[in-house]
Amino acid sequence: MKLTLKIWRQENAKAKGRFETYKLDNISSDCSFLEMLDILNEQLVNDQIKLPVDTISFDHDCREGICGMCSLYINGRPHGPEQGTTVCQLHMRHFKDGDTITIEPWRAGPFPVVKDLMVDRLAFDKIIQAGGFTSVSTGGVPDANAIPIRKEDADLAMDAAACIGCGACVAACKNASAMLFVAAKVSQFALLPQGQIEARERVHAMVAKMDELGFGNCSNTYACEAECPKNISVENIARMNREYFSQAITKANRNQSGGGAG
Amino acid sequence: MTKLNAKIPSGPLAEKWTHYKTDQKLVNPANKRKLDIIVVGTGLAGAAAAASFGEMGFKVKVFCIQDSPRRAHSIAAQGGINAAKNYPNDGDSVYRLFYDTIKGGDYRAREANVYRLAEVSNSIIDQCVAQGVPFAREYSGYLDNRSFGGAQVSRTFYARGQTGQQLLLGAYGALSKEIGLGHVELFHRHEMLDLVLVDGRARGIVARNVVTGELERFAAHAVVLATGGYGNVYFLSTNAMNSNASAAMRAFKRGAYFANPAYVQIHPTCIPVHGDYQSKLTLMSESLRNDGRIWVPKKKEDAERVRKGTMKPIDIPEADRDYYLERRYPAFGNLVPRDVASRAAKERCDAGFGVGNTGLAVYLDFAESIQRLGRNVIEARYGNLFQMYEKIVDENPYETPMMIYPAVHYTMGGLWVDYELQTTIPGLFAAGEANFSDHGANRLGASALMQGLADGYFVLPYTIQNYLADQISVPRFKTDTPEFDEAERKIQFEIDRLLSIKGKQSVDTFHRKLGIIMWENVGMGRNEAGLKLAIEKIQLLREEFWKDVRVVGSKTGVNQELEKALRLIDYLELGELMARDALLRNESCGGHFREEYQTEDGEALRDDQNYKYVSAWEYKPGDVPEKHIEPLNYEFIEVKTRNYKV
């Protein structure tokens, strides 16, 4: 395959970026998208004998579609044209010979560009740190089978928990909203008895953190669901809304100064 | 040799850990606040340990190379996690899990460590359920189990095909909680490049901030390495692209012994290699062997035809198929341990029965299971794996058998640790895949997750206190000491040197060459001549690397080429160490198969008389590493030849 690539290049977070055009030849259709970029980088290193250029930086790690590190906006879609697929699992057979492919980083205020196609997704970690867990310490918990959980609920919780935190939902959303990411975590715990104890604090703290970090609002366009590589459903967003309001109405604020071991 | 004291507690096997915990020293809460711990790596072991230390009240600094702790490669584990719960009432027990693990490891693991692992396995499941890990459940609402290789009971807990992900997210949640509370400080996109010793104790690290390119110094009272395995020495492996051996190797060069480097697990069910440009291999979970049957054509002509594409596998009649695992190992069939299954696949392919266009693949067939259980059941069990296979190979595994081939997956070897998971450097601990302690010469499926979490949640929180108890009067460290200066200077020199070579070959070119040397000579089948050749070739490659590598970009800011080059320095040395270890182990055991040492029907021939020991290598600057020996004494079980036939 012959390809023309238009790739966003940006020295660092503060630098002004630009698109650069690269030509590639002899790409096998069995090659993965990231392997295609590897080949381009290899070519750039070899070319460098003549031309002083840097290789293209992009995030990637497991290349099995589970770590959530890869994050490329390809021809106007996060993770490229295939549904339910991360970039690392995208193969060149989904492109045509002679195609021009535009590759951009995720674009969102809370995801600043680190370099080229790499962005900083620390904002997601901060949202989890605000409440995306059960406050259980190591040890001193009951037997795993002490609390039976309806299979349907466990399955739904697993559906939500399958989120890989890649940020495609934010990248796809016209509002750069993180609602699907937050909702997936809130839902996972809302569906399990272990998550009930801190349900109110969790949903309120996570939503507050999400707002504070500058993510957009949800306008129910569902582009997030359409682009999610793990097919996380927007039903989770509704569940989060439900959780948020019912928790706001039914439960009193926890007096946080009263916590801690005596 | 005198240095290798495993510090195994006295008493009967089942009481050793209890004895240890009763007698160990503790640190009181007020003093914990004064003690700093560095944890490098945020996989299952690292995240679990850092979270637990934070909960206990220590001040923790945790490091990961990725943009978030949740990306660590534990996340990619698919199949499950073992525990001796015996929920299915099929005769499991702590002892049986211990026994299976020792046997699976081909009697090359330390009894006491393995027993402790089996003992704490149940607590792990309890802990994870309390964290909200959505394990698979039955309609009763109770936890479901499946079976894995090397076991005759169902003891594997799972969360669809994403068990590693769910367990890691549980640990990541616990870690995030502690970060949010300020007990743990996170340094993301940081790569450890040296260990700093003060008066012989591990007191800090130097890490490179991969965003700015700056070298940063961190001091602590103890350092925990949970940096995973070194499978990427082979270039192609199932490891993530960022998984590397640098932290362990740099500790090795500072005096930590490296144990059993030759023990590498080749996983039998990976998607076969399909091109030169390939960057990594993808694993298909071992759980597939529960319902899939492995076969190759019985006739060479058929094998040739399917290789050429003139015949389809589904057209080969039942009578002309060789279900070689069922034939050779009737008792365990398709569920033999990984090393056995891998070697059997290699044997068939070497004999000319391999399929796929390269001839380096065997079939994993679900036709019978689909007929027996229905497509729905198979889809519910393995849907995501089938989907992944189809994405990569572009074939539908519901209709045509999958093609699989063994690939480097896990490294049983690692930093030598004693019963407390402490290396030969006081104050330096190693956990998870980074240490060598529990899996002997071969790891059983679903045991890596168990070991990582056991080390992080239930072992280190105890043993590290025993070390720190006499450190309470040591004040916090400054990092402007000569020791830190020296370490930083050393790395700076290395970086400058790499950037100044300006040779002709890329980093990946060298890494690929190393990978081929390793796979051909230190892979599934090894022999004396090949290993000697490998050592020679690696030495030459190393020389060539330092003369002709081209590392583009600058030392400031993000430079992924430089990151790869720094890692390759360590692979080039570790590769040789692995070959040396393999060369001196004149027997076949587990993942280490020496072609000279096999039975007539091709089974591994162990030599318990001479090699029932752990080899631990000591770095000698400017010289070949020195081998030390920790003899393995089996007090409680009888050492037998592994037999999966009857």
Add this chain to the structure above:
Amino acid sequence: MRKTVVKLSSLSKKFFMAFAGLFLISFLVVHLGINLFILPITADHELIFADAVHFMTTNPLIKVMEVVLFGGLLLHAILGIILQLQNWNARPVGYKVSQKSQVYSPFTRFMIHTGVIIFLFLIIHFMNFYFVKLGWTDPPQGVYPIAGQHDFYNMALNLFANPTYCILYIVLILGLGFHLHHAFQSAFQSLGLNHPTYTPVIKVVGTIYSVLVTLGFISIPLYFLFA
């Protein structure tokens, strides 16, 4: 220790947005029901329309509801603007290539735009009717004599006598239709009401509702254009 703050979270804003929206949606049904009597659908349609207008403009309960209605409208508009500004802010640098085809409905991306269209329509609409009632503006003059501040029937006839007005009315109502199409199901989602069985029903009902309301309102100028 959380202080009670006036600042609403993103979810609360969406909640009020949806709640006010649903209220407006139900109001539109009533409004359309009365409007249709401008058309000669019964013999005494003129009388019924006049009675309805009289009831709507004088009944004390409706007076109260009027305040609620304007409150809701204002809340909906203000929140809509705030949310939109935040949304634009959340992506300071845009994409070069952006594919819009994969989203659920083309209307969903243009809520603020159709919202502005509705706002423009309301200004015209108020000047023609509501402000007349309040005595702020003059009633639309034409061939039909206006009997008083509440003679909305003849005011409407005067307006619809103008083909340009009819066409403008149709265009603006189409904007409302697009807005409603997304609004209906979106409101349920924002309120947390998503269910594997009922959501598809809500979506169908929403589509039927938006089409019927649009057709209903449009039928009146169409009648005057062609009849």
